[in-house]
C-alpha cells in the first residue's frame with residue numbers, strides 16, 4: 001500500500017490499524033506508518049536542538065566555496081490541503097502553479113535566498129545551500145505563519161482579520177530568517193534572546209521588503225504585516241501588526257514598548273522586540289540610503305559571526321553592533337555614530 | 349475532565365502579547381475528543397515538557413482535580429482542538 005503518513009493523522013491510522021476487516025498485513029503496515037509518523041514528529045522537534053549542538057562542536061569548518069555565478073538553493077513547496085499535518089503533499093513545478101500561495105511561497109523563498117546571497121554572501125538558511133521547504137494551505141482559514149525548526153508554514157488567513165500570509169514579502173523573509181537565526185546565534189524564543197530573535201526576523205523581513213521595492217530608508221513604511229491586514233482589521237484602524245518606526249503606535253495591532261527596561265525579557269518576544277526593532281530603524285535612518293547596505297550589514301554580521309549564544313542579552317547584541325559598525329566601516333564614522341545613538345535612544 | 353481550552357502564541361502574528369489586540373483562543377468539551385486524542389493529551393499534561401518554539405499553544409483543562417496547563421507544539425494537538433481556535437480583535 002502507499003504510505004500516506006504525512007497527511008493522515010496518527011489517531012486515524014491507529015483506528016484503521018485495529019480494524020478487524022483488514023488483513024493482518026494491512027493492519028501491521030498501518031501500525032508501522034503510525035509509528036513512523038510519531039517518530040518524524042519527534043525528529044522535527046529535535047532538529048532545532050540538534051542544530052545548536054552541532055554548531056557548538058569544536059569541529060574545523062572548511063570555508064564554504066562561493067560558486068560564481070551563484071546557484072540559488074532549491075525551494076520545495078508542499079500543499080497541506082487544509083489539514084494541519086506537515087509537510088503535506090509536494091507540489092511539482094511550484095514556480096508555474098496557478099495557485100497563488102504555492103507560487104508566491106516558491107518565488108519569494110527564492111528571492112529571499114537571492115537577497116541573502118547578493119547582499120551578505122549567505123548561501124541559504126544554513127549558509128550551506130540548504131533546501132528551502134515551505135508548506136501552504138495549512139489548516140482551515142489558519143491565521144498565522146511559522147517556522148518549526150525545519151521549514152516555513154503559511155495559513156490562508158480568514159479573509160477578514162488576516163489575508164493569505166504569503167501575500168506579505170516580509171512574512172516570508174521573517175519566517176526564513178528564523179531559520180538563519182537558528183543556524184547562527186541560535187537565539188532562544190524566550191527571555192531577552194527571544195525578543196532579539198523576533199527582532200532579527202522583523203529587521204530582515206522589512207529589509208527584504210525594501211530591497212524588493214528598491215526603496216531608500218526614507219521611502220520605506222517600516223510596517224510589519226501591512227500586506228496581510230484583512231478588511232476587518234483595516235476597518236478597526238490597524239494598518240500593520242508592528243511598526244518598527246513607532247512601536248507604540250495605535251495603528252499597530254500588537255503595539256510594543258519603544259524603550260528597554262530590565263525585566264522586558266520576561267514578556268512575549270513579539271512585545272520585547274520593540275526596542276531592538278526601533279534601534280535598527282533609527283540607525284538605518286541616520287545612515288541613510290538603502291538599509292541593507294550598511295545598517296543591514298552590521299546587523300547581519302552581528303547575527304552570524306559568533307558562536308551560538310541562545311541566551312544572548314539585548315545589551316550584548318547592541319555592543320556587538322557598536323563594535324562591528326567601526327570594524328566594518330573604519331572610514332565612515334557616521335555608521336558607528338548612528339548605531340551608537342540608535343541603541344542609546346532605546347535605552348541600550 | 350470537563351473541558352479543554354487552547355490559546356495560541358507566537359508565529360508571525362504573535363497573538364496574546366501584553367498589548368496585543370489580537371487573540372487566538374478556542375475550547376472543546378473533553379468528551380468531544382476521541383479516546384486516542386484524550387490519551388495523547390493525558391501524556392502531554394503528564395510530561396510537562398518545556399517548549400522553546402516559534403509558535404506554540406497553551407492548553408488548559410479543567411477537571412475534578414482542578415486546572416492544569418501545558419504548552420504544546422501544533423502537531424502535538426488533536427486537529428479538532430486546533431480547529432476550535434478562533435481569532436478575535438479587541
Ligand SMILES: [Zn+2]
Pocket residue numbers: 174178198201359360402
Ligand atoms: Zn517570528
